[in-house]
Amino acid sequence: VLQVLAQSNYRPNAMARAMRTNRTGTIGVIVARITNPVYPELLEILGRKLALTGHRTVVWDSETGGEDAAIDAIVEGLVDGVVFTTATRNSGALRRAIECAAPVVLVNRTVDDVPCDQVTTDNAGGAAQIAAYLMTNQRQRIGLISGPLHASTIRDRERSFRDTLKASGHKIAPELYHQVENISYKSGNAAMLRLLELADPPDAVFCANDVLALGALDAARRLGVRVPEDLWIAGYDDIEMASWDAFSLTTVRQPFTDMAHLAIDLLLARIGNMASEHKTYCLPSDFVIRGSTARTPVRRQAR
Amino acid sequence: VLQVLAQSNYRPNAMARAMRTNRTGTIGVIVARITNPVYPELLEILGRKLALTGHRTVVWDSETGGEDAAIDAIVEGLVDGVVFTTATRNSGALRRAIECAAPVVLVNRTVDDVPCDQVTTDNAGGAAQIAAYLMTNQRQRIGLISGPLHASTIRDRERSFRDTLKASGHKIAPELYHQVENISYKSGNAAMLRLLELADPPDAVFCANDVLALGALDAARRLGVRVPEDLWIAGYDDIEMASWDAFSLTTVRQPFTDMAHLAIDLLLARIGNMASEHKTYCLPSDFVIRGSTARTPVRRQAR
Numbered sequence: 001v002l003q004v005l006a007q008s009n010y011r012p013n014a015m016a017r018a019m020r021t022n023r024t025g026t027i028g029v030i031v032a033r034i035t036n037p038v039y040p041e042l043l044e045i046l047g048r049k050l051a052l053t054g055h056r057t058v059v060w061d062s063e064t065g066g067e068d069a070a071i072d073a074i075v076e077g078l079v080d081g082v083v084f085t086t087a088t089r090n091s092g093a094l095r096r097a098i099e100c101a102a103p104v105v106l107v108n109r110t111v112d113d114v115p116c117d118q119v120t121t122d123n124a125g126g127a128a129q130i131a132a133y134l135m136t137n138q139r140q141r142i143g144l145i146s147g148p149l150h151a152s153t154i155r156d157r158e159r160s161f162r163d164t165l166k167a168s169g170h171k172i173a174p175e176l177y178h179q180v181e182n183i184s185y186k187s188g189n190a191a192m193l194r195l196l197e198l199a200d201p202p203d204a205v206f207c208a209n210d211v212l213a214l215g216a217l218d219a220a221r222r223l224g225v226r227v228p229e230d231l232w233i234a235g236y237d238d239i240e241m242a243s244w245d246a247f248s249l250t251t252v253r254q255p256f257t258d259m260a261h262l263a264i265d266l267l268l269a270r271i272g273n274m275a276s277e278h279k280t281y282c283l284p285s286d287f288v289i290r291g292s293t294a295r296t297p298v299r300r301q302a303r
Numbered sequence: 304v305l306q307v308l309a310q311s312n313y314r315p316n317a318m319a320r321a322m323r324t325n326r327t328g329t330i331g332v333i334v335a336r337i338t339n340p341v342y343p344e345l346l347e348i349l350g351r352k353l354a355l356t357g358h359r360t361v362v363w364d365s366e367t368g369g370e371d372a373a374i375d376a377i378v379e380g381l382v383d384g385v386v387f388t389t390a391t392r393n394s395g396a397l398r399r400a401i402e403c404a405a406p407v408v409l410v411n412r413t414v415d416d417v418p419c420d421q422v423t424t425d426n427a428g429g430a431a432q433i434a435a436y437l438m439t440n441q442r443q444r445i446g447l448i449s450g451p452l453h454a455s456t457i458r459d460r461e462r463s464f465r466d467t468l469k470a471s472g473h474k475i476a477p478e479l480y481h482q483v484e485n486i487s488y489k490s491g492n493a494a495m496l497r498l499l500e501l502a503d504p505p506d507a508v509f510c511a512n513d514v515l516a517l518g519a520l521d522a523a524r525r526l527g528v529r530v531p532e533d534l535w536i537a538g539y540d541d542i543e544m545a546s547w548d549a550f551s552l553t554t555v556r557q558p559f560t561d562m563a564h565l566a567i568d569l570l571l572a573r574i575g576n577m578a579s580e581h582k583t584y585c586l587p588s589d590f591v592i593r594g595s596t597a598r599t600p601v602r603r604q605a606r
Binding site: 026034035037039040041043044046047048050051055056057058059060061063064065066068069072073078185214217218221222240244245246247 | 329337338340342343344346347349350351353354358359360361362363364366367368369371372375376381488517520521524525543547548549550
């Protein structure tokens with residue numbers, strides 16, 4: 001076979017290894033919108049953990065041509081398993097991976113009814129905590145800047161934030177709600193500029209993730225609206241930038257290190273045993289109060 | 304052959320495609336320290352351009368176990384070519400790629416005497432412009448926060464900044480120079496905190512890249528040192544964050560889009576013709592004056 005392959009100009013090393021172990025030693029990680037700092041932070045932790053367990057990491061960005069490369073690598077067995085950090089119901093790579101019975105784990109976002117291991121955090125609980133905190137502190141005009149609801153994280157946060165307000169007789173005025181198409185500093189910035197132009201602007205805004213909140217904070221800075229004296233802003237994720245002095249953002253911390261480590265543990269166990277039951281893990285999150293809100297700190301934490 | 308391969312449990316799709324075209328349609332991109340926003344920004348542009356030219360993109364992070372995966376893929380011909388964004392003389396993947404005669408292009412950082420196409424920008428010219436600007440505006444105590452000199456970008460900026468000062472009879476006092484081991488917000492922050500604790504602190508600091516400068520700006524913010532009234536800060540790269548209101552950083556813009564597009568054009572041409580002469584391209588950069596410095600704007604630009 002080797003001789004035939006050599007004549008056909010194929011790849012003897014890859015073949016030799018695959019024939020020997022049936023494993024490649026490589027794990028693929030799929031991200032989207034790599035310029036959202038959540039994903040570089042997750043990637044760095046995933047990559048370090050995989051290196052520690054003797055694996056090689058290949059990364060695909062599904063928004064810039066990586067989806068097809070991922071599908072090929074999965075179908076052709078060029079990776080032993082795949083970590084999805086931004087899975088949605090529409091992900092072609094996820095569908096093909098499941099069809100091929102490739103070992104798969106979802107981390108951060110989850111997708112209902114997909115037969116694979118999934119790791120998420122208590123997005124509903126975190127958003128409820130923010131809603132309760134804003135109401136406890138007598139915020140009167142509460143706004144929400146949200147994003148695409150096909151992302152389970154955003155969907156769960158928005159739903160729980162609304163439900164918690166509603167349970168106490170509050171609701172979000174329609175003009176205080178913005179749903180951005182793409183999650184970015186720019187879209188959060190534009191949404192907050194519009195909110196602050198209102199005749200009766202909000203006195204507190206929850207942004208469904210930190211990147212939106214950084215843009216929102218800068219919109220207030222640009223217009224000279226004082227945070228937290230005139231406006232409270234809260235985000236979600238606790239990316240590294242949230243703790244920078246420039247922002248000092250109140251937020252809910254997703255435990256990225258625990259999430260990434262658990263996801264890799266599950267994936268490696270799955271590679272060893274495809275038959276075991278699939279599980280979804282929901283890790284607890286921490287409420288982190290910083291300078292973008294004030295009063296009644298439930299507890300105060302440095303990052 | 305196909306039957307033998309199928310029996311040997313090998314990958315018929317990859318083989319069939321390789322036999323048909325001898326090309327994989329996939330390009331590898333190597334980054335390091337993905338949490339430095341320069342690399343996500345470059346990656347996004349490279350990925351988009353590759354998708355437009357019908358290619359798939361695979362990314363390796365050389366700092367978290369990606370170097371070995373890259374070497375394997377290069378040696379085994381699983382990619383048609385490789386883009387290095389953070390090459391240094393010590394890069395094992397670069398050495399192996401050259402040994403294997405794989406099509407290679409370096410972008411951002413360059414390495415002398417490596418036989419491949421290289422794309423960089425006028426780092427020396429940009430740093431000289433900052434030095435001249437600080438002297439023209441009567442800055443008296445000029446500091447420098449630099450990084451590892453095995454990165455050609457940092458080396459060229461530091462050398463040119465020092466030489467330009469020296470040519471006008473200025474020099475950097477030893478206590479106003481900090482060289483950080485890792486380029487990050489945290490290291491820039493720590494270096495600036497030390498500079499501002501001096502009995503005779505600097506009135507202007509050039510940071511060899513923007514990420515260092517963001518940390519430096521926050522150090523001034525924390526200590527209540529007014530920028531630009533008491534302290535001028537300049538960076539290098541013009542990452543997206545440099546233009547945010549929270550920072551408003553004077554910097555030198557590297558034309559990432561032009562750099563990435565030229566690099567891909569060169570790589571695809573190289574894949575078509577391995578024999579043509581290797582070239583190094585040096586693109587011009589733009590000086591961008593924002594709120595972290597003041598007076599005598601040579602020209603003022605929005606991003």
